[in-house]
Amino acid sequence: MGAKIDLRxxxxxxxxxxxxxxxxxxWYDQWGRDLPWRQTLDPYAIWISEIxxxxxxxxxxxxxxxxxxxxxxxxxxxxxxxxxxxxxLWQGLGYYARARNLHxxxxxxxxxxxxxxxxxxxxxxxxxxVGKTTAGGILSAAFDxxxxxxxxxxxxxxxxxxxxxxPPKRALLHLWLVSEQVLDPEYPRGFNxxxxxxxxxxxxxKQPSCDxxxxxxxxxxxxxxxxxxLPMSEPRSPLPHKQIGVAVIxxxxxxxxxxxxxxxxLLGGLWEFPGGKVExxxxxxxxxxxxxxxxxxxxxxxxxxxxxxxxxxxxFKVTLTVHHCRHLVGEPQPIACDEVRWVTLDDIEMYPxxxxxxxIIDALRHQTPQ
DNA sequence: CACTCGTGGAA
DNA sequence: TTTCCAAGAGT
Numbered sequence: 001m002g003a004k005i006d007l008r009x010x011x012x013x014x015x016x017x018x019x020x021x022x023x024x025x026x027w028y029d030q031w032g033r034d035l036p037w038r039q040t041l042d043p044y045a046i047w048i049s050e051i052x053x054x055x056x057x058x059x060x061x062x063x064x065x066x067x068x069x070x071x072x073x074x075x076x077x078x079x080x081x082x083x084x085x086x087x088x089l090w091q092g093l094g095y096y097a098r099a100r101n102l103h104x105x106x107x108x109x110x111x112x113x114x115x116x117x118x119x120x121x122x123x124x125x126x127x128x129x130v131g132k133t134t135a136g137g138i139l140s141a142a143f144d145x146x147x148x149x150x151x152x153x154x155x156x157x158x159x160x161x162x163x164x165x166x167p168p169k170r171a172l173l174h175l176w177l178v179s180e181q182v183l184d185p186e187y188p189r190g191f192n193x194x195x196x197x198x199x200x201x202x203x204x205x206k207q208p209s210c211d212x213x214x215x216x217x218x219x220x221x222x223x224x225x226x227x228x229x230l231p232m233s234e235p236r237s238p239l240p241h242k243q244i245g246v247a248v249i250x251x252x253x254x255x256x257x258x259x260x261x262x263x264x265x266l267l268g269g270l271w272e273f274p275g276g277k278v279e280x281x282x283x284x285x286x287x288x289x290x291x292x293x294x295x296x297x298x299x300x301x302x303x304x305x306x307x308x309x310x311x312x313x314x315x316f317k318v319t320l321t322v323h324h325c326r327h328l329v330g331e332p333q334p335i336a337c338d339e340v341r342w343v344t345l346d347d348i349e350m351y352p353x354x355x356x357x358x359x360i361i362d363a364l365r366h367q368t369p370q
Numbered sequence: 371c372a373c374t375c376g377t378g379g380a381a
Numbered sequence: 382t383t384t385c386c387a388a389g390a391g392t
C-alpha cells in the first residue's frame with residue numbers, strides 16, 4: 001500500500017551522462033535551429049522570447065517577437081509604455097497575463113534594478129511571469145549559467161530517455177533532477193537550446209524520428225520500442241459549451257459600445273462587445289437585453305442578427321450569437337467591467353480585442369453600419 | 371495541488 | 382473534422 005514507483009531506477013546512469021552531452025553537442029552544431037532570439041545576448045530580448053514561447057509554437061511567436069522589439073526596443077521603453085499598447089501588440093497571441101506581467105516586470109526592473117536585467121536565479125524568479133523553466137531559459141541563454149529547464153519538449157525527451165512509466169505531471173521532481181543531471185556545466189547555453197531543439201524537431205509527440213536522434217542508443221523508450229507510447233498522457237474530460245448573447249449597440253452618432261474586461265481573469269484588460277451567458281429557456285434577444293441592463297444599466301432594442309462565432313478556449317467552448325442593437329435610454333455604467341466607451345469603427349482598431357471579438361469587428365466592416 | 375488562463379499549427 | 386498540444390505560470 002502506498003508504495004511509490006521507485007524513480008531512482010529511471011535515472012540516467014552516471015556513465016551515460018558524458019556521452020549524452022557529447023553526442024547532443026555534435027548533433028546541435030549541425031542541426032540546431034537558427035532562431036531570431038539566438039542572434040542576441042541581450043537579456044531583455046531573450047526574456048521577451050521566453051515569455052512569448054510559453055505554450056506557444058515558435059512559428060507563431062516569430063512575427064510577434066519582431067514587432068515587439070521594433071515597438072519596445074528596450075526595457076525602459078516597455079516600462080514607460082501604456083498597458084493598452086502592450087496588449088494591442090500581444091493581441092492574438094493569447095494568455096494575456098503574460099503581456100500584463102511583462103509590462104509590470106519591466107517597471108520592477110527599472111525601479112528595483114536600475115534598468116539592468118537581474119542575473120541571479122532568485123532575482124529572476126521574483127519577476128512576475130517568470131517560473132523555473134523561463135528562469136533557466138533566460139539565465140542559460142543570456143548569461144550562460146548552468147540552470148536546468150523543463151518545458152514541454154524537455155519533459156517529452158527525458159520521459160522517453162528514462163522510459164518514465166507515469167505521466168510527466170506525476171514525476172516533475174524526477175524530471176527536474178534528470179534535467180539538472182544531464183545539463184552540461186561546460187556548455188549550458190548550447191545544451192539547453194539543443195535539448196529543446198531535439199524535442200521540437202526529432203523527439204516529436206507523434207512519430208519521433210529516432211533514426212536521426214543522437215540519443216537513440218541511450219534512449220530507454222527506443223530500446224524498449226515504446227517511443228510512440230511515451231510519454232504517458234492522462235485522459236481529458238470533455239469541454240463544457242456555453243451559449244453567449246452578444247450586443248453591438250449603436251448610438252445616434254454611429255458609434256458602438258465596447259467595454260474593458262477586469263484585469264484579473266479571462267482576457268483581462270482586453271476590450272469586448274458586451275453580453276453574457278444564455279440562461280435555461282431564454283431566447284438570445286432576451287438574454288442580450290437582460291445582460292446589457294444588468295452589466296451596463298441601460299435599455300436597448302435588440303435588432304438583426306449579425307454573426308455567430310464559435311470559439312474554443314482551453315477549458316470550454318463558446319458560441320457567440322451577435323445581434324445589432326439600438327441604444328434607447330440610460331448612460332452606460334461600468335458595473336461588471338473596468339470601463340465602457342463609445343467608439344467609431346475607425347477608432348476601434350486602436351483597442352486590443354480577443355480573437356473571437358475580432359471576428360465580430362471584421363463582420364461589421366463588411367456590412368453597412370446601422 | 372487542481373484549476374485557470376488563448377490561440378493556432380499540425381496530424 | 383476533431384484532437385492534441387505548444388520554450389508554463391499564478392493561484
